[in-house]
Amino acid sequence: MYLKKSTCLASLLFLALLSPGVRADALNDQAKGMLDAGKSAQAFALLDAQESTRAGEVMFDFLLGLAAIDVGQNTRAVFALERVLAMDPSNVRARAEIARAYLALGEAEAARKEFETVQKQGVPADVSLTLDRYIAAARRIQDQSKVSVNGYLELTLGYDSNLNLGPNKSTVVIPGISSAPATLSKDSQANADNFGQLGAGFNVRVPLTPGVAVLGGLSGTERFNGSTEQFDLGNFDANLGLVLTEGKNIYTVMGQSNQLSVDNDRYRMATGLTGQWQHNYDARNQLSVFGQYSDLHYLTQDVRDADRWVAGAAYAHLWRDNAVGYVSAYLVREQPQTANVDYLGFDGIGLRFGGRANMNLKTIVFGSFSYENRQYSAVDPAFMTKRKDDQYTLLLGASYAFEKDWTLTPQLSFSLNESNTALNEYHREMVSVAIRREF
Numbered sequence: 001m002y003l004k005k006s007t008c009l010a011s012l013l014f015l016a017l018l019s020p021g022v023r024a025d026a027l028n029d030q031a032k033g034m035l036d037a038g039k040s041a042q043a044f045a046l047l048d049a050q051e052s053t054r055a056g057e058v059m060f061d062f063l064l065g066l067a068a069i070d071v072g073q074n075t076r077a078v079f080a081l082e083r084v085l086a087m088d089p090s091n092v093r094a095r096a097e098i099a100r101a102y103l104a105l106g107e108a109e110a111a112r113k114e115f116e117t118v119q120k121q122g123v124p125a126d127v128s129l130t131l132d133r134y135i136a137a138a139r140r141i142q143d144q145s146k147v148s149v150n151g152y153l154e155l156t157l158g159y160d161s162n163l164n165l166g167p168n169k170s171t172v173v174i175p176g177i178s179s180a181p182a183t184l185s186k187d188s189q190a191n192a193d194n195f196g197q198l199g200a201g202f203n204v205r206v207p208l209t210p211g212v213a214v215l216g217g218l219s220g221t222e223r224f225n226g227s228t229e230q231f232d233l234g235n236f237d238a239n240l241g242l243v244l245t246e247g248k249n250i251y252t253v254m255g256q257s258n259q260l261s262v263d264n265d266r267y268r269m270a271t272g273l274t275g276q277w278q279h280n281y282d283a284r285n286q287l288s289v290f291g292q293y294s295d296l297h298y299l300t301q302d303v304r305d306a307d308r309w310v311a312g313a314a315y316a317h318l319w320r321d322n323a324v325g326y327v328s329a330y331l332v333r334e335q336p337q338t339a340n341v342d343y344l345g346f347d348g349i350g351l352r353f354g355g356r357a358n359m360n361l362k363t364i365v366f367g368s369f370s371y372e373n374r375q376y377s378a379v380d381p382a383f384m385t386k387r388k389d390d391q392y393t394l395l396l397g398a399s400y401a402f403e404k405d406w407t408l409t410p411q412l413s414f415s416l417n418e419s420n421t422a423l424n425e426y427h428r429e430m431v432s433v434a435i436r437r438e439f
Contacts, residue, residue, distance in 0.1 A: 027054075031063045038319050040070030040284065048076075055080075058087050062094055069101050072248070072282030077101040092118055151202030151439055158197075158432030162190040164231050165417075165426055172422035176382040187230065190426060194226040201237075215254070216240045234261035241274075250278040256294075269297045272308075284318040296334070304344060305337040312350075325355035332372070342378035343387070349373050354395070364399045383421040390418045409434045 027050065034043035044067035047060065054060040061080045068077035081098040084091055099114035162168065168190045171181040201219025208214060220236040241254030258270040272294035279287045294308040312330025319325075332348040354368025369392075376387040397411025415428040 028059050028063060031067065035063065035066055035070070040067050043067040044071045044073065056083060056087070058084050058091070065094070065097055065101070069097065069104065070282065070284055072280070074101045074104045078105070146207070148205045149202060152200065152436055154199040154434055154436040156197040156199065156432050156434040157195075158430060159192070159194050160428070160430045161192045162426055162428035163193055163195070163225060163228065164191050165428065166190040167423055167426050174382050174423070175384045190428075191228050191231060193228045193231075195223055197221055197223040211245045213243050214241070215243055230263050232263050234264070235259070248280045250280075252276045252278070266299050268299065270294045286316045288314045290314070303336075303338050303341055306334045306345065307337060308332070308334045323355060323357040325353070327351075327353040343376055343380045346374040346376040346387075348375065359398075362401045365397070366399070367394075367396045369394050380421060385420060387419060387421045387424065389424060392416045405438045407436045409436065
């Protein structure tokens with residue numbers, strides 16, 4: 001898991017050249033081309049068929065080791081890369097890659113030593129920072145038998161064009177009340193404002209037995225608007241659960257609680273349970289299946305209380321240049337708990353996709369797009385029709401690690417909700433910059 005979250009050591013290509021005496025040939029060139037194109041399975045199959053006759057050749061073994069890591073054959077990778085180092089002990093690339101293989105196998109002590117050996121070779125400062133992350137990941141794995149705690153502090157400044165998600169107009173027609181346009185109050189329309197937000201959180205991991213651990217965490221944010229204090233928001237989350245790791249499978253069950261406050265008054269409580277199965281096919285491909293139930297309780301509007309279910313699946317892929325892409329699809333249902341208000345309930349379907357890529361060893365760019373269609377269950381008496389919504393959200397941003405454990409993250413988001421009921425049509429634009437300290 002730490003291996004997938006870390007910066008790929010394939011980005012260290014400039015650290016060292018392979019020995020001048022290494023010979024290139026058509027097979028090696030073909031395998032390298034496959035690896036560069038992300039066709040690791042084909043490259044591994046090609047090289048694996050020739051291992052009995054080509055083992056002991058530095059370039060062949062190095063490419064076989066890279067392909068084996070990519071397809072999750074980490075033990076085979078270690079064997080191949082050990083042959084490289086036996087022939088060429090000063091090969092920094094091979095030593096870095098064998099450390100990755102050790103880390104994937106859970107041999108954290110061996111991985112840490114190899115990473116530290118690479119770091120001592122006089123690598124550039126930015127590469128050394130990357131190796132620091134790998135060494136820290138190895139130490140975390142070593143400490144899995146111990147209780148671990150991590151957390152963060154964050155300050156965000158920004159501008160929000162529609163912080164209350166109101167319609168971007170001053171009048172709407174509400175057929176169930178009148179055919180004449182109704183004038184909306186200032187608080188009912190879209191409100192724009194500058195804001196500042198403080199956030200903090202921490203997570204705790206308590207191992208019970210090998211492969212089983214208790215996870216828990218608390219986090220919260222307080223958002224302060226410049227001139228619209230009535231829309232100041234507070235958000236508090238708590239979670240507690242179990243995680244079970246069995247080979248390539250990770251099973252997680254978490255109880256969750258959320259409290260949303262508006263202008264320092266509690267507005268909504270949500271409590272529920274989330275379950276997830278994650279399967280790591282290999283070092284670059286991951287599938288997740290998830291489900292969630294939440295009990296939504298609105299403290300001043302009991303009529304909106306509802307049961308919410310979400311179920312879906314997600315797939316993620318890591319490319320050799322450390323770019324990550326993902327796609328997720330889900331079904332959602334909200335069912336009112338109060339009788340005779342079925343028009344507040346809906347069934348929906350959603351799609352999300354996005355990714356991130358390293359611009360350099362300190363800067364990551366990221367983006368995502370999401371779409372959700374909601375079909376409401378009964379005729380809304382105010383608008384005399386069944387409500388239908390199509391919601392679109394685009395997010396773009398970058399994260400710059402300017403110091404160890406410090407990041408600066410500017411981002412833009414654009415949201416559009418199209419609806420056949422005028423009060424629920426809106427668009428929203430938000431720009432922000434966050435500075436974050438992790439510990």
